[in-house]
Amino acid sequence: xxxxxxxxxxxxxxxxxxxxxxxxxxxxxxxxxxxxxxxxxxxxxxxxxxxxxxxxxxxxxxxxxxxxxxxxxxxxxxxxxxxxxxxxxxxxxxxxxxxxxxxxxxxxxxxxxxxxxxxxxxxxxxxxxxxxxxxxxxxxxxxxxxxxxxxxxxxxxxxxxxxxxxxxxxxxxxxxxxxxxxxxxxxxxxxxxxxxxxxxxxxxxxxxxxxxxxxxxxxxxxxxxxxxxxxxxxxxxxxxxxx
Amino acid sequence: xxxxxxxxxxxxxxxxxxxxxxxxxxxxxxxxxxxxxxxxxxxxxxxxxxxxxxxxxxxxxxxxxxxxxxxxxxxxxxxxxxxxxxxxxxxxxxxxxxxxxxxxxxxxxxxxxxxxxxxxxxxxxxxxxxxxxxxxxxxxxxxxxxxxxxxxxxxxxxxxxxxxxxxxxxxxxxxxxxxxxxxxxxxxxxxxxxxxxxxxxxxxxxxxxxxxxxxxxxxxxxxxxxxxxxxxxxxxxxxxxxx
Numbered sequence: 001x002x003x004x005x006x007x008x009x010x011x012x013x014x015x016x017x018x019x020x021x022x023x024x025x026x027x028x029x030x031x032x033x034x035x036x037x038x039x040x041x042x043x044x045x046x047x048x049x050x051x052x053x054x055x056x057x058x059x060x061x062x063x064x065x066x067x068x069x070x071x072x073x074x075x076x077x078x079x080x081x082x083x084x085x086x087x088x089x090x091x092x093x094x095x096x097x098x099x100x101x102x103x104x105x106x107x108x109x110x111x112x113x114x115x116x117x118x119x120x121x122x123x124x125x126x127x128x129x130x131x132x133x134x135x136x137x138x139x140x141x142x143x144x145x146x147x148x149x150x151x152x153x154x155x156x157x158x159x160x161x162x163x164x165x166x167x168x169x170x171x172x173x174x175x176x177x178x179x180x181x182x183x184x185x186x187x188x189x190x191x192x193x194x195x196x197x198x199x200x201x202x203x204x205x206x207x208x209x210x211x212x213x214x215x216x217x218x219x220x221x222x223x224x225x226x227x228x229x230x231x232x233x234x235x236x237x238x239x240x241x242x243x
Numbered sequence: 244x245x246x247x248x249x250x251x252x253x254x255x256x257x258x259x260x261x262x263x264x265x266x267x268x269x270x271x272x273x274x275x276x277x278x279x280x281x282x283x284x285x286x287x288x289x290x291x292x293x294x295x296x297x298x299x300x301x302x303x304x305x306x307x308x309x310x311x312x313x314x315x316x317x318x319x320x321x322x323x324x325x326x327x328x329x330x331x332x333x334x335x336x337x338x339x340x341x342x343x344x345x346x347x348x349x350x351x352x353x354x355x356x357x358x359x360x361x362x363x364x365x366x367x368x369x370x371x372x373x374x375x376x377x378x379x380x381x382x383x384x385x386x387x388x389x390x391x392x393x394x395x396x397x398x399x400x401x402x403x404x405x406x407x408x409x410x411x412x413x414x415x416x417x418x419x420x421x422x423x424x425x426x427x428x429x430x431x432x433x434x435x436x437x438x439x440x441x442x443x444x445x446x447x448x449x450x451x452x453x454x455x456x457x458x459x460x461x462x463x464x465x466x467x468x469x470x471x472x473x474x475x476x477x478x479x480x481x482x483x484x485x486x
Contacts (some may be wrong), residue, residue, distance in 0.1 A: 015297055015298075018310075021309075051294060051355040051359070052294065052355060052356050053258060053349075053355070054288075054289075055258075066262075067262075068259070070394070106362050107358070107362065107415075107420045107423075108416075108419025109352060109358060109415050109419070110352075110360050110425075111358075112296070112355045112356070112358040113294075113295050114359075115358045115359075116294070118350050118353060119349050119350065122350065133405070155413075161473065162376070162470065162473035163419065163423075163468075164418060164468070168411065169415055171407070175407060176350055176351025176352070177351065182349075186377070195311070197476035225405055230404065
């Protein structure tokens with residue numbers, strides 16, 4: 001293992017084991033392992049991962065009368081009350097130096113099984129708290145990257161295009177999940193028009209993905225807001241509301 | 244029933260029956276029924292709605308060797324092969340003149356149970372097809388509106404704020420789901436900082452929501468792209484890719 005070996009964690013969300021998403025996932029595993037990194041994979045469909053936040057997320061109960069997700073999360077974290085599946089995913093997330101989310105773009109967003117992985121595993125008090133957001137988020141030091149497939153062609157996802165810029169479509173994930181918790185967000189690797197592409201085009205996509213991964217260390221991170229730049233406004237709002 | 248009576252369909256996604264989201268839902272039911280409209284509600288948590296797209300969505304099989312979601316959806320629609328829970332939700336959606344999505348903003352997006360309701364119920368060939376998008380989408384004539392709660396204060400969701408404009412955060416839903424399928428998108432009703440507000444503030448939010456609903460017929464729709472304005476670019480891209 002090289003001294004620069006990283007822990008990579010790929011969270012994979014596609015129902016078909018022979019899908020192009022699976023080929024991208026395997027490409028990432030082989031490429032990153034061949035560079036000397038350790039790679040863990042959570043294949044959410046294969047794991048039958050449950051994406052629905054509920055009281056079943058916890059073995060502890062903070063308030064039996066009213067289920068407040070955030071408060072139950074914080075209580076469970078403080079009292080060792082996380083369900084086993086959440087604890088396992090959280091451990092993998094905390095070990096990771098680089099998180100890769102592998103998914104098809106469904107309805108301009110994440111497949112529900114992946115959205116629910118975030119809803120359940122990104123626990124309040126562990127990955128953020130009210131004063132630890134963005135550059136102060138608790139996952140700082142980690143990098144994150146989305147690898148996405150779309151049905152629509154590239155031309156439908158550019159600036160001023162029919163669907164709008166793919167960066168805007170991915171912004172809630174990039175900004176509101178990854179940067180929000182302190183992670184450095186790498187440029188996404190987007191594969192367009194996948195269902196309508198032939199073998200040669202798909203192989204070219206995999207080759208481009210290999211190149212993207214080999215140089216991921218040199219990719220310029222996406223610009224993200226800093227809490228420090230908004231602190232005055234943020235505090236003022238909280239104060240105004242509290243009166 | 245008034246001659247202007249509409250079919251309203253509220254899809255509700257919160258795990259706690261006494262939550263503020265539930266109060267917003269009830270406010271909508273009572274307000275809209277008192278105006279003479281018919282209101283149907285899908286309470287996804289109460290229904291234990293399954294949000295995970297899988298072969299279980301269909302009683303038919305198009306390709307047993309490779310699960311392509313879009314192709315299986317189209318085949319199931321053509322052959323009466325939809326699972327009962329999907330068929331029921333689709334029937335409610337198709338009857339609706341006004342769709343209201345009621346949810347807490349989790350990680351800048353929908354709770355997984357609601358994202359999966361869209362993933363499973365918004366079937367290819369039924370709500371859109373490759374040439375029926377946006378103003379030509381198959382749900383045209385329907386109106387849709389999000390009613391959202393946030394933990395963060397309003398000041399953290401304005402233009403140039405820490406989290407960015409709430410309209411940008413909701414854009415994948417507004418543009419990529421609701422407008423994409425032809426629906427007219429009404430301005431969202433956003434309730435900020437909900438967990439930290441007292442009783443008086445919450446009651447004021449419910450009163451404002453009532454006013455919003457009473458005049459929903461007069462609300463100006465959000466501007467959305469039109470397929471007609473992008474058709475040349477879209478066709479060109481498809482043609483270029485096909486060569």
